[in-house]
Amino acid sequence: MTYTLFCFKIRLPVIAYLREFGGKNLPWTEGTGSMGVVDEVKERIDIVDLISQYVPLKKAGRNFKALCPFHTEKTPSFYVFPHTQTWHCFGCNAGGDVFSFIMKKENMDFREALRFLAAKAGVELEKKPPEEIERVKVLREVLSVAADYYHRLLTDPEKGAKARAYLEKRGIRPETAEVFRLGYALDEWHNLEKYMTGLGYKREILLEAGLLIQREDGSGVYDRFRGRLIIPIRDEQGRVVGFGARTLDPEGAPKYINSPATPLFDKGRLLFGLDMAKESIRTQDMAIIVEGYMDVIQAHQMGFRNVVASMGTALTETQLRKLARYTKRFALALDPDVAGSEATIRALQLAEEALDKEAEPFIDPRGMLRFEERLKAEFFIISLPSGYDPDALIRESPERWEERVENALPMVDFYINVITQKFDLNSPRGKAEAVRTVIPIIQGIPGEIERDHYIHKLARLVKVDEMAIRREMLSLRRRKSRPRAKPTPSKEKAPAFGLEEYVLAQVLQHPHLLELIEDQMRALAIPPLDEADFAEVENRVLFGAWKASLDKGISQLEAFVDTLDPLLQERVHFIMEKARNSPPVPLEKLEQEVLNCALRLRGINLHRYLQEIRFLQEEAQERGDQEGVAHYLDLVKSQVEELATVHRALAQCSGEKARAV
Numbered sequence: 001m002t003y004t005l006f007c008f009k010i011r012l013p014v015i016a017y018l019r020e021f022g023g024k025n026l027p028w029t030e031g032t033g034s035m036g037v038v039d040e041v042k043e044r045i046d047i048v049d050l051i052s053q054y055v056p057l058k059k060a061g062r063n064f065k066a067l068c069p070f071h072t073e074k075t076p077s078f079y080v081f082p083h084t085q086t087w088h089c090f091g092c093n094a095g096g097d098v099f100s101f102i103m104k105k106e107n108m109d110f111r112e113a114l115r116f117l118a119a120k121a122g123v124e125l126e127k128k129p130p131e132e133i134e135r136v137k138v139l140r141e142v143l144s145v146a147a148d149y150y151h152r153l154l155t156d157p158e159k160g161a162k163a164r165a166y167l168e169k170r171g172i173r174p175e176t177a178e179v180f181r182l183g184y185a186l187d188e189w190h191n192l193e194k195y196m197t198g199l200g201y202k203r204e205i206l207l208e209a210g211l212l213i214q215r216e217d218g219s220g221v222y223d224r225f226r227g228r229l230i231i232p233i234r235d236e237q238g239r240v241v242g243f244g245a246r247t248l249d250p251e252g253a254p255k256y257i258n259s260p261a262t263p264l265f266d267k268g269r270l271l272f273g274l275d276m277a278k279e280s281i282r283t284q285d286m287a288i289i290v291e292g293y294m295d296v297i298q299a300h301q302m303g304f305r306n307v308v309a310s311m312g313t314a315l316t317e318t319q320l321r322k323l324a325r326y327t328k329r330f331a332l333a334l335d336p337d338v339a340g341s342e343a344t345i346r347a348l349q350l351a352e353e354a355l356d357k358e359a360e361p362f363i364d365p366r367g368m369l370r371f372e373e374r375l376k377a378e379f380f381i382i383s384l385p386s387g388y389d390p391d392a393l394i395r396e397s398p399e400r401w402e403e404r405v406e407n408a409l410p411m412v413d414f415y416i417n418v419i420t421q422k423f424d425l426n427s428p429r430g431k432a433e434a435v436r437t438v439i440p441i442i443q444g445i446p447g448e449i450e451r452d453h454y455i456h457k458l459a460r461l462v463k464v465d466e467m468a469i470r471r472e473m474l475s476l477r478r479r480k481s482r483p484r485a486k487p488t489p490s491k492e493k494a495p496a497f498g499l500e501e502y503v504l505a506q507v508l509q510h511p512h513l514l515e516l517i518e519d520q521m522r523a524l525a526i527p528p529l530d531e532a533d534f535a536e537v538e539n540r541v542l543f544g545a546w547k548a549s550l551d552k553g554i555s556q557l558e559a560f561v562d563t564l565d566p567l568l569q570e571r572v573h574f575i576m577e578k579a580r581n582s583p584p585v586p587l588e589k590l591e592q593e594v595l596n597c598a599l600r601l602r603g604i605n606l607h608r609y610l611q612e613i614r615f616l617q618e619e620a621q622e623r624g625d626q627e628g629v630a631h632y633l634d635l636v637k638s639q640v641e642e643l644a645t646v647h648r649a650l651a652q653c654s655g656e657k658a659r660a661v
């Protein structure tokens, strides 16, 4: 048997579909508290670490195995999959994520498990107390007062002369210094400290704001920034949250120092210049991302206002999400080495994946319910002449900068160019690596025709058969469709509304549907819908609770919601709200629709399960364990049969619907 069996198209056809993309109400801008917390916990807790605190895990290839803690057995059938952050027991068929494990193992409900895991992960669950809010207010005030003070020093005829001379040399005009509120810190150890304490601010808060540094022996404090040009860093709303400071000494090192991490200053979440760039980014429908403060300042001075800087770290998903509120088109003006580096490619791929997760249900012209991905982000790379950064290029010739921006290459073209230089395309290994590097980017392109174009281009370049590339794409997509891969830093991710949520919304609204669907599934020789069909822990818990509630005779949604934990209540409200906003399905079609979706959910679930088995089988193969291979083959067979049943049922469903239309 070969793996072509897995090529069943289970996932819904994902068609590029553009919905009101005004730019304002992008789906991920509606921050909600609860999903944030759950996601944050999942991000911070590694399933292998967690489970190994309960059961001794043994490495089995890429995965881990153990004797199942939930049933008695002599040979291990309990597996932990680090790449999906899930676990599964092939003996008793239990499985899930970190939450499911803790709920089962510690016998906790969802809320308790969340508390438990949040405490472990160091994630705060509760809303901030008033003292905390007050403290942040004072911190903001302190930073703003300090920024004003530094700025006054810069404009002081005598004291600021050296810094002003430096700015002039860098071609920064006084008006620009004014707009960015640039400043100067005197080359003294206690200047700012004296000024601020003179105003009544305590040293403690100045330390917390990162303005002072405590001596190591604890004997006192001193000013962090001395004899440097001060660049206030503001958040999106224009509030000062920290400072960058550049030495004025040509030999001085380090060239730049920044505020330390504080409750307000988190480099991974900030973009320098965004407060001033956001309107232009929106109107020009493009954000240009550069590396340095000076690049931004110079660009804005010359009227290129849609430019922001990434704060000297690799671009983070959070930063891109922020920008995505204003545009979905990003152009990166990076050092060619940086832009071509694997770290950048990986960061961009991660970002792209994160940005296009949202799937929205809609009814197509034939009356079929479909889920479509939102318009994806577009990335461009601005290539700079070697030896130039944006600051230098703009200063030398704004026209040349403009030209480079206009000729920015779509990311795919850029990387296709990069790989020709980077990989040895004459060796099979080089070819494979090149193909694997570019494929995820090609897959991110909306539009079949465009994708075809690039597949063709890649095939020609690497000199491999187009079909080989398509096969590789298929196998990569299968791997990608697993629940979630670490690491995915995404504190701000808004909850998704996909197939799971849709099914949940329908059965919550129409309790009788659930029973009808379960009967139909049984009639089709398919086990009825189960909690385990839901991959997201909240959906899983909600579905289980709703079923239990119906069994107890409580079918009133309000009464049910009242019994829920506040976090889950919020989740229900979110799901219902989204469901209300999606196109209505005529009642007579509803049962069919929901059955269809339930079957798809089962298909996805089986598919996930098959992939887990596939990994184990591959591992067995690698270590030459023929018995293991045979065992998994049996498992695969039975799962594939079940999957085939689901498929027949799905085909039947759509057949009936097609006739009905």
Ligand SMILES: [Zn+2]
Binding pocket: 068, 069, 070, 071, 078, 089, 090, 091, 092, 093, 094
């Ligand atoms: Zn078990």
